[in-house]
Amino acid sequence: MRQFAFYILVFFCSSIWSQTQLDSLQLLDEVVLNADTYLKTFSNTQSVSVLRDSVISRSSSSLTNLLNYNSGIYFKENGLGMVSSPSFRGTTAQQTAVTWNGININSQFNGQTDFNTINIRNFDDVTVRSGGGSVLYGSGAIGGSIHLNNLLKFNSGFENTIYTNYGSFNSWDVGYKSRFSTNRFSVDIALSRAQSDNDYEYVDSEKENLNGAFYNQSLSANFAYKLNSKNILKLYSYLYDGERHFSLIFSTETPTKYQDVNSRTMLEWLGNYGRFTSTLKIAYLTETYKYFPNIKKDLHTFGEAKTLLGKYNLDYKLFNNASLQSVIDVTHTIGEGSSIGKTNRTISGFSLLFKQQLKNFLYEAALRQEVTNNYESPLLYSLGLKYNLGKHYSISVNGSRNFRIPTYNDLYWEGSGNTDLKPETSYQVELGQELSFKNFSLKATGFYNDITNMIRWLPSGNLWQPENTDHVVTYGLESQLDINVSLQSHKLSFGGNYTYTISENQDTDKQLIYVPKHKGSGIFNYKYKRASLYYQVLFVGDVFTLSDNNPNYILDAYTVSNIGVEYALEKEYRFVLGAQAKNIFNEDYQSVTNRFMPGIHYNFYLNFNF
Amino acid sequence: MKNLFKFLTFSLLFALITTSCSNDDDFVNPSVSLGDYANGIIVSAEGGPASISYISNDFSVTGNNVYENVNSEAPGVYLQSIGFNNNDAYIVSDNVNVINVVNRYTFENEGAITTGLQTPRYIGFANGKGYVSNWGDGSDDSDDFIAVVDLATNTVENTIPVGEGPERILVHSGNVYVSHKGGWGNNNIVSVIDVSTNAVTTITVGDVPDELFINSEGELVVLNEGKAAWTGDETQASITKIDLATNTVSETLTFASGSHPSQMVFDNGNIYYILNNEVFEMSETTTTLPTAAIIDLGSVNAYGLAVNNGNVYVTDAKDFASAGDLLIYDLSTEDLINTFEVGVNASKVYFN
Numbered sequence: 001m002r003q004f005a006f007y008i009l010v011f012f013c014s015s016i017w018s019q020t021q022l023d024s025l026q027l028l029d030e031v032v033l034n035a036d037t038y039l040k041t042f043s044n045t046q047s048v049s050v051l052r053d054s055v056i057s058r059s060s061s062s063l064t065n066l067l068n069y070n071s072g073i074y075f076k077e078n079g080l081g082m083v084s085s086p087s088f089r090g091t092t093a094q095q096t097a098v099t100w101n102g103i104n105i106n107s108q109f110n111g112q113t114d115f116n117t118i119n120i121r122n123f124d125d126v127t128v129r130s131g132g133g134s135v136l137y138g139s140g141a142i143g144g145s146i147h148l149n150n151l152l153k154f155n156s157g158f159e160n161t162i163y164t165n166y167g168s169f170n171s172w173d174v175g176y177k178s179r180f181s182t183n184r185f186s187v188d189i190a191l192s193r194a195q196s197d198n199d200y201e202y203v204d205s206e207k208e209n210l211n212g213a214f215y216n217q218s219l220s221a222n223f224a225y226k227l228n229s230k231n232i233l234k235l236y237s238y239l240y241d242g243e244r245h246f247s248l249i250f251s252t253e254t255p256t257k258y259q260d261v262n263s264r265t266m267l268e269w270l271g272n273y274g275r276f277t278s279t280l281k282i283a284y285l286t287e288t289y290k291y292f293p294n295i296k297k298d299l300h301t302f303g304e305a306k307t308l309l310g311k312y313n314l315d316y317k318l319f320n321n322a323s324l325q326s327v328i329d330v331t332h333t334i335g336e337g338s339s340i341g342k343t344n345r346t347i348s349g350f351s352l353l354f355k356q357q358l359k360n361f362l363y364e365a366a367l368r369q370e371v372t373n374n375y376e377s378p379l380l381y382s383l384g385l386k387y388n389l390g391k392h393y394s395i396s397v398n399g400s401r402n403f404r405i406p407t408y409n410d411l412y413w414e415g416s417g418n419t420d421l422k423p424e425t426s427y428q429v430e431l432g433q434e435l436s437f438k439n440f441s442l443k444a445t446g447f448y449n450d451i452t453n454m455i456r457w458l459p460s461g462n463l464w465q466p467e468n469t470d471h472v473v474t475y476g477l478e479s480q481l482d483i484n485v486s487l488q489s490h491k492l493s494f495g496g497n498y499t500y501t502i503s504e505n506q507d508t509d510k511q512l513i514y515v516p517k518h519k520g521s522g523i524f525n526y527k528y529k530r531a532s533l534y535y536q537v538l539f540v541g542d543v544f545t546l547s548d549n550n551p552n553y554i555l556d557a558y559t560v561s562n563i564g565v566e567y568a569l570e571k572e573y574r575f576v577l578g579a580q581a582k583n584i585f586n587e588d589y590q591s592v593t594n595r596f597m598p599g600i601h602y603n604f605y606l607n608f609n610f
Numbered sequence: 611m612k613n614l615f616k617f618l619t620f621s622l623l624f625a626l627i628t629t630s631c632s633n634d635d636d637f638v639n640p641s642v643s644l645g646d647y648a649n650g651i652i653v654s655a656e657g658g659p660a661s662i663s664y665i666s667n668d669f670s671v672t673g674n675n676v677y678e679n680v681n682s683e684a685p686g687v688y689l690q691s692i693g694f695n696n697n698d699a700y701i702v703s704d705n706v707n708v709i710n711v712v713n714r715y716t717f718e719n720e721g722a723i724t725t726g727l728q729t730p731r732y733i734g735f736a737n738g739k740g741y742v743s744n745w746g747d748g749s750d751d752s753d754d755f756i757a758v759v760d761l762a763t764n765t766v767e768n769t770i771p772v773g774e775g776p777e778r779i780l781v782h783s784g785n786v787y788v789s790h791k792g793g794w795g796n797n798n799i800v801s802v803i804d805v806s807t808n809a810v811t812t813i814t815v816g817d818v819p820d821e822l823f824i825n826s827e828g829e830l831v832v833l834n835e836g837k838a839a840w841t842g843d844e845t846q847a848s849i850t851k852i853d854l855a856t857n858t859v860s861e862t863l864t865f866a867s868g869s870h871p872s873q874m875v876f877d878n879g880n881i882y883y884i885l886n887n888e889v890f891e892m893s894e895t896t897t898t899l900p901t902a903a904i905i906d907l908g909s910v911n912a913y914g915l916a917v918n919n920g921n922v923y924v925t926d927a928k929d930f931a932s933a934g935d936l937l938i939y940d941l942s943t944e945d946l947i948n949t950f951e952v953g954v955n956a957s958k959v960y961f962n
Contacts (some may be wrong), residue, residue: 249687250706252724254747299749415840459911459930463840494779512929546954548932550673553659553954594684 027427031154033224035236035268036147037279038100038136039127042353044362045384046434047130047445049480055523057607058534058564058578061173061194063118063126067146069521069562071128071534072478073497075115076514079247079595081198082212084116088143089130089447090474090503090515092454094404095424097133097140099147099234100264103283104138108305109333111140111407117242117260119190121163121175122220124151130478131447133429134402135351135366135382142402142426142451143474150236152188152224156181160610167580171196186224193217198247200598203588209247209596211255211295216242234268245295249594255295259474261288279313303337305408317454322356329366339414345407347372360388374411378403378425392437399429410466412456418466425449427443439484448475472512489529496522510549514592516541518556530568537561545593560590560597573585576607645715647676652692652699652960653914653925653936655953660689660703661954662717664962665936672950674933677701677710680717685710691958693733693740693779695761698711700733701739709733709742711764714962726757726766729793732777734786735761737805741786742766743776745793756788756803770808772801780822780830781805782854787830789819796837800830802857811855815920825894830854833874833883836865847871849881849899863899871914882917889915889922889939904944910937916959919939925956 033041039048051070059066064075073096077084085093097104098118106113120126126148133141141191141459153554158180165173195215201208224234240262245255266283283306292300311329318324318350330347336342348371355364357535363385370377382400389395432445454470477500485492498520503512511517518541525534538560546553562582569575579602586599650666657767662676662685677685686703688695693700699714705709709723710732729745740759751774758768779786784805790797799812800819816834825831829851836847845867853856867869871885881892887910888903905922913934914925922939934956936949 047697144687249684250703250708252707253687253705254707254728293749294747299747301749415838415842463838546932547929553933589957594687 008435016049017287030156033152033154033232033234033235033270033279034149036099036127036149037148037264038102039129039149042136042355042364042366043129043133044355045364045386045398045429045432046133046340047478047480048129048445049130051126052126053124056123056292056564058580059120060603061119061121061165061192062116063120063146064115065146066120066126067115067128069523069538070495070497071521072127072130072480072497072519073144073146074499074501074514074516074519074540075591077591077595077597079118079209079212079246079592080200080598081196081212082247082595086115086143086146087501087503087515089449089478089499090476090501090512091143091449091451091472092141092512094407095142095451097137097145097146099137100238101148101150101266103141103266103281103285103309105262105264105285106140107287107407108307108333109287109289109303109337109340109408111404113146116244117216117240118148119129119192119194119218119240120148121177121194122150122190122218122238123147123148131398131430132382132400132402132449133424135353135368135380135400136300138349139403139405139423142404142424142428142449144189150188150220150222150224152179152181152186152234153179154186154224154226155183156186159181162608163605165603165605168601169197169200169598171198171603173603173605181224184226186222186578188220188222188225190220191218200601202596203586203599205596207596209598211245212247214242214244216240232270232274234266234270234295237481238264239260240572246369247595254293256589257292257295259290259292262286271536275317277315277317279311279315281309281311281313283307283309283311285309303335303340303408305333305335305352307331307333319356321358322354325351326351327351327353335408337408340408340412340417341414343408343412345372345374345408347374347377353427362386373421374419375406377405392435394400394434394436396432396434397430398432399427402426402428404455405468406455413495416457416463416465421455421466422453424451424454424468439486441482443481444477444479445476446477449473468608471506472503474501474552491525491527493525493527494522496520505547508547510547511544511560513545513547514543516543518557530571531571532564532566534564534566535561536564540591553593555590555593558587559585560589561585572609574609576609578607579603580605580607612782615733623691631678645713645717646673647717648715648962650962651923651936652962653952653956654689654692654701654958655934655956656689657954658687659954660685660687661953662689662701663936663950663956665950669948669950672712674864674953676710676717681712681719690730691732692960693735694960694962695735695740702730702733702742704729705733707778709740709759723759723766726769728753728755730757731747731777733759734781736781736784736786738753739767739805741779741781741803743772743779743788744769745775749794750872751793751795756786756801757807759762768808770803770810772810773797773799773812776801777820778822781823782824782830787822789815789822789832791818791820791835796841798834798853800832805929811825811857813852813859815852815859816851816862817845818847819850820872823876825851825876827894828854829860831874831876831881833871835870835872838870838922839868844868849874861897863897865899873912875915875917877917880917882915882922883914884915884924887912889924905939907937913955914957914959918962921947923959925952925959927955927957930955 022457033430074087088096098113130144175196177190198212220238243259245257269280271278288304290300309331315325331347351368353366355469366382368380384398386396404424428449430447435442453468483494503515542557564580566578653663686706688704690704701710711721731743742757756764756770760767776788777791778789786803788801790799807956817837818835837845849863851861853860871883874883887907889905909928913927916923924937926935936950
């Protein structure tokens, strides 16, 4: 019963109950609240993979690096730390949604998230949800979605962490996290900063990465307060400030830089009234960027968008094993930029979701319709079934219709913007199987995705304009294997991902550029008492860089290996020391043509928990 | 491809040398010593990646990525144009702010102009010096200039401030003529620089002037593309003729509203340009614009045009993210006679 709808709430309420019963007899259970409830409640028939602190702390601070080694998503990175865009299941960068505590944060201007502008240290978990999710998460959840979550805890006491990481190219990654909670009140604050001169030498060349320095800093503060046994108020806030110099291919290019400042605030009121659960969210998001075409001058272009979002969610437990949920939301955005006049856009949405758990069988269905005067919005839906065959094997099938809406740039760019654009739409179906034992789990999902009305900027004379032109079909296989073996004080674990992806333009029968057919990654970890040794490996198959799949313009496959050691100075794991060597075989590789990545490099870290 | 190409070239050289040794009488001027890339067509591609292709005049030898193969480095990120002077070719790399100097027949790098340029576009030669149009900073409409290059040292010895967006450079009897297409904006002037004093005068022409040449009458002919509709201030395109004795416009042929021709070239007394994906031909003496095209380019994304020796050369940029094609049409039959794969966003065709 606790496995499905309102897992968290039920858990939470039961702990309140237990608290009143057992108050003085035992330590109170720690209670965890996640604002992104759909990951638990309406993601049962798709592959969801949660990356927790143990994985996050061994990754470098960028979201690109974390997901490159821990998911099947492919990244195209313009050199280390530079612009980074994902291809999830063979889709485009705009077809991966990124959410912050359940709210879609892809840029209003270009519809995508630059995965190197997200510092993972401020989040408690990063969840990868494969496949369509537009019914739940809106625009861009076609290939899949990435969820940045802050978990608010009650009864967790007072916890502090200071971490500091220093490495090659004068790279610093430092921060402080503090968490304090009682049974009624919870606060969670994190501060982080990453910076690097990023002036690495190219492998097998005398050249070095020029003008690649960057820094970013984030501050997050999250609060929860239990008004009474039925009502909880939560406040999430986040501020990000970053600057990157964009690296040069030739030393004589004019150096440029890019600054971005993003802020997010969300107030949430959670109420549990018998069979009804109500959630009211109000969020205010801002995104600002400035691009300096010459680093020495103040002249720049900019974009600024402010979004106010209201969302009301009412869940009704029809039966003990079934729930019906309705959602009403309104999103109002005001955006402007150097080439975009001040433009408002309002999108209203209505969703209906239903889920039922029968004995070995679970099904969930969802519908969503958005209304806006900017474009015609399609009816979105999703239907998923999951069947458990015994304790260790399950099979699931999911079909959905998803979309990616035209962005501010697509619609309103001065002269070029095309207000007749339609959203990109996708029909997709996937079939997943999962085999899971105590020390072993294997997931494999076959997917098929038919995406039409894909927006591409095309020239008409000297003018480039976006049009709904491409029709792309992607299909393939995603797999994930996890093994844990323990023998006395020895613990051995392996986690690996492999993805096979075909992504074909239906007009030309060519594979999309920068989509590898093969991508794999793996992490081996060996732990003995308080010491760990681990090995990470990433394999990316070759990619076409021209849309005609011209064999003379292929980027070669690459394999990158990292090793790390970690040691806790004493039993309580208060001091953890670590060292990593990355790209230990000094692979000379490029993720984008002429954008060389670093050879072997090192870093050292110290985590202090108190 | 590279090895095959080298093999073919060496075979050809070997054949020519051995033949000429054994049989003196038959050969008139065998031009074997200039280099691998003489007697052919040079096609530059903007990129990315930027590249240069070669096709021999008899179409028997072809090679892509010529510069990279010879010099083991890419010719910049964005290749705008190539200027030729005596035995040298000057490869102008726009966003890299560099002009690489190579031997025009071997493409071996002989030097580079690496300082003093900012967004260079085209180079012309006069008075033993190079004149390079520069857009300056992308977001500054008042820092555009002509760089004067000392060709012996490959250094910029002087800069001449000019109006926004200097584009094509044409040298004619002691003057440098510069069309101001407008860079990131629009402009409507031609600058005239007296190379003896570097004094600048301007002639107002139509909006968005690009290609220019001197006709048989010694007049300066300029194609003004007109402001496009998206600017919100669309203007008509025109071909203007300028009397160089007085630097005044002597004749204007105006295109219909909404027509924006491009890629004007001059060959053998005729003017050619592309409009609505068709190639038009008109005599330089005609006072009315042609109504019928000579070649319909169909689905080609025409990105460059040249006319030479009875052939029309068009570069097809395709979807701007594929290797392009060079299409060769016979001017007399107007038929497509050959197609060669060239670089990405191939834009300029030169004859070496």
